[in-house]
Amino acid sequence: MNRRRANPRAVARASNQSEVLGPFRLAAEKANGHSHNLLGPGRKSCWRGWSKIELFISKAVLPLCILSAVGLDRLYAGATSDEPPPRTSLADPKMRFTVPDKPYVVLRHGPLEAVVVDNRAVEDNLLPGHRAGYHGLASLKHAKQPRNLFVPSYAGLNFEHIHDGTVQDNQVLFEPRNAPIQLRLIDGSTAELYQPPTPHWGLESCLRYQLLDEGVIELTFECVPRRDAFKHGYIGLFWASYIHQPESLVIRFIGCPSDDAKCAPSWIRGVTPSHGELPTHLALDDERDFEHDAAFPLTLVFNRSRHRYAEPWYFGLCRGMAFAQIFRASDQVRLSQSPSGGGTGNPAWDFQWFIPHYRVGQRYQLVMRALYRPATNPANETATREEVREAIRQITSR
Numbered sequence: 001m002n003r004r005r006a007n008p009r010a011v012a013r014a015s016n017q018s019e020v021l022g023p024f025r026l027a028a029e030k031a032n033g034h035s036h037n038l039l040g041p042g043r044k045s046c047w048r049g050w051s052k053i054e055l056f057i058s059k060a061v062l063p064l065c066i067l068s069a070v071g072l073d074r075l076y077a078g079a080t081s082d083e084p085p086p087r088t089s090l091a092d093p094k095m096r097f098t099v100p101d102k103p104y105v106v107l108r109h110g111p112l113e114a115v116v117v118d119n120r121a122v123e124d125n126l127l128p129g130h131r132a133g134y135h136g137l138a139s140l141k142h143a144k145q146p147r148n149l150f151v152p153s154y155a156g157l158n159f160e161h162i163h164d165g166t167v168q169d170n171q172v173l174f175e176p177r178n179a180p181i182q183l184r185l186i187d188g189s190t191a192e193l194y195q196p197p198t199p200h201w202g203l204e205s206c207l208r209y210q211l212l213d214e215g216v217i218e219l220t221f222e223c224v225p226r227r228d229a230f231k232h233g234y235i236g237l238f239w240a241s242y243i244h245q246p247e248s249l250v251i252r253f254i255g256c257p258s259d260d261a262k263c264a265p266s267w268i269r270g271v272t273p274s275h276g277e278l279p280t281h282l283a284l285d286d287e288r289d290f291e292h293d294a295a296f297p298l299t300l301v302f303n304r305s306r307h308r309y310a311e312p313w314y315f316g317l318c319r320g321m322a323f324a325q326i327f328r329a330s331d332q333v334r335l336s337q338s339p340s341g342g343g344t345g346n347p348a349w350d351f352q353w354f355i356p357h358y359r360v361g362q363r364y365q366l367v368m369r370a371l372y373r374p375a376t377n378p379a380n381e382t383a384t385r386e387e388v389r390e391a392i393r394q395i396t397s398r
Contacts, residue, residue, distance in 0.1 A: 091206075136155040137209065159221070160239060283308060321375065
């Protein structure tokens with residue numbers, strides 16, 4: 001049984017630092033001094049109010065401590081009351097896990113079977129032709145659909161890019177796929193991918209994949225920038241899911257035309273003409289503009305669509321199954337798509353997250369959920385949309 005040691009910690013905070021912290025009552029509960037728990041084994045749900053954005057103003061002192069470990073000076077921020085509760089082995093040194101010999105583990109819970117893989121290539125009966133670098137969910141199956149949702153050589157919920165909007169070579173832009181990553185098995189329905197500080201960006205991170213009831217996968221991402229390597233003062237992060245030959249490349253979400261601020265939100269069919277053309281949908285109230293080089297090569301990141309979303313989720317259909325990705329409004333995630341990200345007929349249904357005004361040593365946390373369930377009558381567009389919307393309403397109101 002392997003166990004990660006506690007990191008040395010020291011507080012690194014700016015007074016009056018402004019952060020968008022929880023979704024759903026998280027910041028409000030903190031501000032009011034109320035206790036709360038995030039989902040996990042034996043924890044009570046607090047996913048209510050996902051459609052609200054809360055702003056929590058933290059006040060802390062700024063002691064600074066430089067510590068030396070393995071010959072390298074590293075800066076650690078201590079956990080204080082304004083940090084999100086630890087949810088991965090990156091933040092919780094007491095969390096127990098095993099490191100399997102194989103590059104993957106099979107998780108099962110309820111109707112779902114998911115294979116979590118690290119950055120190594122795999123060639124066996126379970127994952128034939130799986131390519132190196134495509135960590136995450138190498139396979140996702142449901143009791144009602146035995147075929148893998150994702151392109152077999154690629155993956156879903158794959159942590160693809162770290163960037164700061166500057167032109168870099170692909171080895172740097174795709175650093176999460178290229179840097180060493182460790183697979184950690186927590187239990188039969190939970191696994192993590194821990195990545196030490198990456199060579200270029202110095203971002204330490206941990207991805208936690210947990211299967212929940214009713215076809216839900218919860219992804220928790222925690223990261224700590226270990227050095228000041230981001231030229232434009234923000235951290236850009238990107239996740240990709242390569243869907244294998246769905247009947248339609250379309251994604252569905254509730255939103256408005258981007259040039260109509262007064263519109264009543266309604267259903268939008270997200271369609272992109274080609275890779276990088278009109279790919280990214282922002283939230284209605286997301287007015288952030290991140291500086292970037294004119295020649296920045298990742299066209300999905302900054303090229304915007306003609307629509308904005310009003311509710312922080314979207315879904316698509318594949319072989320009679322609905323696959324939805326659901327986010328906390330406070331994270332201000334941006335929804336991205338490509339009609340051919342995984343090859344002809346294999347769309348990429350993606351998302352991205354920005355950390356503005358980051359601080360070295362500060363721990364940041366993103367939580368999202370994916371829902372994979374049968375559509376009762378996928379040929380009926382209206383009925384399917386409302387069926388999925390109701391399922392998501394139940395998930396986020398628990």
